[in-house]
Amino acid sequence: MPNKKRSNCPLSCSLDIWGDKWSLLIIRDLMLFDKKTYGDFLNSNEKIATNILASRLLELEENSIITKNEHPDSKAKVLYSLTKKGIDLLPIIIESMLWANKYYILPVEKMAVLADIENDKEAFIKRKSLELQKAVRKVPTGR
Amino acid sequence: MPNKKRSNCPLSCSLDIWGDKWSLLIIRDLMLFDKKTYGDFLNSNEKIATNILASRLLELEENSIITKNEHPDSKAKVLYSLTKKGIDLLPIIIESMLWANKYYILPVEKMAVLADIENDKEAFIKRKSLELQKAVRKVPTGR
Numbered sequence: 642m643p644n645k646k647r648s649n650c651p652l653s654c655s656l657d658i659w660g661d662k663w664s665l666l667i668i669r670d671l672m673l674f675d676k677k678t679y680g681d682f683l684n685s686n687e688k689i690a691t692n693i694l695a696s697r698l699l700e701l702e703e704n705s706i707i708t709k710n711e712h713p714d715s716k717a718k719v720l721y722s723l724t725k726k727g728i729d730l731l732p733i734i735i736e737s738m739l740w741a742n743k744y745y746i747l748p749v750e751k752m753a754v755l756a757d758i759e760n761d762k763e764a765f766i767k768r769k770s771l772e773l774q775k776a777v778r779k780v781p782t783g784r
Numbered sequence: 785m786p787n788k789k790r791s792n793c794p795l796s797c798s799l800d801i802w803g804d805k806w807s808l809l810i811i812r813d814l815m816l817f818d819k820k821t822y823g824d825f826l827n828s829n830e831k832i833a834t835n836i837l838a839s840r841l842l843e844l845e846e847n848s849i850i851t852k853n854e855h856p857d858s859k860a861k862v863l864y865s866l867t868k869k870g871i872d873l874l875p876i877i878i879e880s881m882l883w884a885n886k887y888y889i890l891p892v893e894k895m896a897v898l899a900d901i902e903n904d905k906e907a908f909i910k911r912k913s914l915e916l917q918k919a920v921r922k923v924p925t926g927r
Contacts (some may be wrong), residue, residue: 649829650812650830651895652812652877654882655880655883656805656809657805660803660804661804661805663802663805665799670793686790686791687791687793704889730887732882734795737852737876738793739794740876741795741798742896744869744872745794745797752793755794774811
């Protein structure tokens, strides 16, 4: 349960956990762009600050949305992965993308994944969730 | 377009606009609880601070998510209502509620609306959106 729960409304409870400008972007990176390390997240287009990234990763881990695993090539690095609870944030991310795509002209490269989503949203969510859950089972538990 | 767009990703663009702990709660109040005035929002269970409420209402209005209308009974009061762009945030709110309801035990009164949503999500979104759009047409334009 979040540390400072504002009410028993499930929306408020959700926002207590990931209601900021950055948490869902980290989840997006794990979900859609196959990013896995601190450095990967730092290099995303939105240019998250290191202190914000560190604090969000910790919060997401404390809320069982992501887990930390050993990096096969380096003891100094950590691989992050989504839990089932994290994967289940996919519909929220998809709906948020569709809303912005409807109301804003997003210039330059349109995300390729968006065409897939617009084509059949429910099928995309189902397929992607299964794919992500299979990946979860392959990750060695780090601790 | 938001003032400080961080990237062309539609998720980031969405979060630039409503990615904080409060904006979606105001939209929820307008959507599901028939709240319409500054005082209504202030009285919600989450106890938003007056300065945060004022700043969020202004941002939501600037982003064409809500509009201000004259109150029929008082020149000193303002009625807020959702635009079509605001109503289209409904699927994000619903998915966020369902996620929290799946992973957290929310004590005391469970929101009655949640039973409706769980029963048939797509039907609920369709019915509620239509209902909200009809209400939009009935609101006199304030300015």
